[in-house]
Amino acid sequence: MIRLPRGTQDILPGESEKWQYVEATFIDICRRFNYQEIRTPIFEHTELFQRGVGDTTDIVQKEMYTFEDRGNRSLTLRPEGTASVVRAFVQNKLYGLANQPQKLFYNGPMFRYERPQQGRMRQFVQLGVEALGSKDPAIDAEVITLAMTFYQSLGLHSLKLVINSLGDKESRENHRQALVNHFSPYREELCSDCQTRLDQNPLRVLDCKKDRDHKAMKEAPKILDYLTDEAREYFDQVKQYLDASGIRYEVDSNLVRGLDYYNHTAFEIMSAAEGFGAITTLSGGGRYNGLVEDLDGPETPGIGFALSVERLLMALENEGITLPVNEGLDVYVVSLGESSKVPAYALTQRLRKSGLSVDKDYLDRKMKAQFKDADRNQAKFVVVLGEEEVKQQQATVKDMATGEQEMVAFDTLVDYIQSK
RNA sequence: GCGGUCGUGGUGAAGUGGUUAACACAUCGGAUUGUGGUUCCGACAUACGUGGGUUCGAUCCCCACCGGUCGCCCCA
Numbered sequence: 001m002i003r004l005p006r007g008t009q010d011i012l013p014g015e016s017e018k019w020q021y022v023e024a025t026f027i028d029i030c031r032r033f034n035y036q037e038i039r040t041p042i043f044e045h046t047e048l049f050q051r052g053v054g055d056t057t058d059i060v061q062k063e064m065y066t067f068e069d070r071g072n073r074s075l076t077l078r079p080e081g082t083a084s085v086v087r088a089f090v091q092n093k094l095y096g097l098a099n100q101p102q103k104l105f106y107n108g109p110m111f112r113y114e115r116p117q118q119g120r121m122r123q124f125v126q127l128g129v130e131a132l133g134s135k136d137p138a139i140d141a142e143v144i145t146l147a148m149t150f151y152q153s154l155g156l157h158s159l160k161l162v163i164n165s166l167g168d169k170e171s172r173e174n175h176r177q178a179l180v181n182h183f184s185p186y187r188e189e190l191c192s193d194c195q196t197r198l199d200q201n202p203l204r205v206l207d208c209k210k211d212r213d214h215k216a217m218k219e220a221p222k223i224l225d226y227l228t229d230e231a232r233e234y235f236d237q238v239k240q241y242l243d244a245s246g247i248r249y250e251v252d253s254n255l256v257r258g259l260d261y262y263n264h265t266a267f268e269i270m271s272a273a274e275g276f277g278a279i280t281t282l283s284g285g286g287r288y289n290g291l292v293e294d295l296d297g298p299e300t301p302g303i304g305f306a307l308s309v310e311r312l313l314m315a316l317e318n319e320g321i322t323l324p325v326n327e328g329l330d331v332y333v334v335s336l337g338e339s340s341k342v343p344a345y346a347l348t349q350r351l352r353k354s355g356l357s358v359d360k361d362y363l364d365r366k367m368k369a370q371f372k373d374a375d376r377n378q379a380k381f382v383v384v385l386g387e388e389e390v391k392q393q394q395a396t397v398k399d400m401a402t403g404e405q406e407m408v409a410f411d412t413l414v415d416y417i418q419s420k
Numbered sequence: 421g422c423g424g425u426c427g428u429g430g431u432g433a434a435g436u437g438g439u440u441a442a443c444a445c446a447u448c449g450g451a452u453u454g455u456g457g458u459u460c461c462g463a464c465a466u467a468c469g470u471g472g473g474u475u476c477g478a479u480c481c482c483c484a485c486c487g488g489u490c491g492c493c494c495c496a
Contacts, residue, residue, distance in 0.1 A: 003487070058494050059495080062421080063495085080496080112496090114493095115422090116489090117490060118489080119495095120494090207494085210493080257495090258494065258495055277491095278491060279494095281495070282496075305496095307496065309496090334454090337454090367455060369449090372456060374456065376457095382456080384454075384455070386454060387454095396454090398456090400456070
């Protein structure tokens, strides 16, 4: 038997309805916030992610699904959504459209080559938004608010929003230098990853779990202390907007996102519920001024976030929230004897045409078994067709909840059922 | 990439170095010649992840591999 590839999953009936519900809710929230859908390819030129996500990131260094096609092009299954959206923004000159900022959302599978565990798959689905063309701190707050509103509308309440500012270019450069100066004396005591990070991207040393308790970590220079006046003012305004709309958050100066393109606002939303798995991050995002230029577009600020549907469903499960998705069948048509088979089939189609959800037996089962099947499908009504009914052009309609039944003419059947 | 743990029918789950591998659920049929969710009876699948090894003989012991699962690193 051929099994599915490691780290992928089949989403079967019973589960797929939840996905549909979550996606429909997301689309509705995006509509309310006036974000429009963009669909980009699930593979891109490898270079897009190398330049967009950053060569020093774990994603690019060890997690990409990269392959060569028959024309010797190096392609990569997208590990995240932002690079593709920005590429499409530049390529399609969306910066030239009248409606700015461009507020976009996406929904689709992402791919990272990692060892699967709870909440981490090789193919996983992200819902995300990107707002391109505005450097108003209000839109940072809007993106964060959109994410929180979405989670809350599904009923999640054990959430923790963590925000930080990574500052602008000047802030980051000053901080970077301070980090190098601070950690260099301890270089030999740090883990091998951190020694590399110290050279390539010292900010990420702060993110290390191994060296978390090293004495140099506690006294490490905080980015918030190195913000330029401008960057500080920006961060203060973002917080002010969040406060104004009643969004509660926590500032964590060690929050460092794993992608190179972030600056200014960075945030993560985590599940704070007891008994959640080892991975608690439900979504993350931030501002990425400069990325559009890096990908050969005009100077354009941007901010966005992405969330994992898999982790969202885990969080719902963990909080005991069931989505309203279990709708039974309206009608199940039971037929008796050879002569009523064709009329039963015709009647089924007729009922479906009216908008009702209708099914019948296709395994030539006895009546008793057909009723069982109707139960399995949670049918509200069973319509019985035997020789007598066909002759009289009437059907026996049984209300499965009350057990009551009566004869109804074919022509008034739809009205009868809809009025109940 | 590293580590823990697990791998028996459609599902859940016992069990043993040796001629028929429990049980339960599900499914189908009957009791009830045209009526479900209860009950009783019956039927059912040639189920021990793959490949080696030890042995007279392995589903059981050993090894490797594959896969699931959880964790580390990191992230959504």
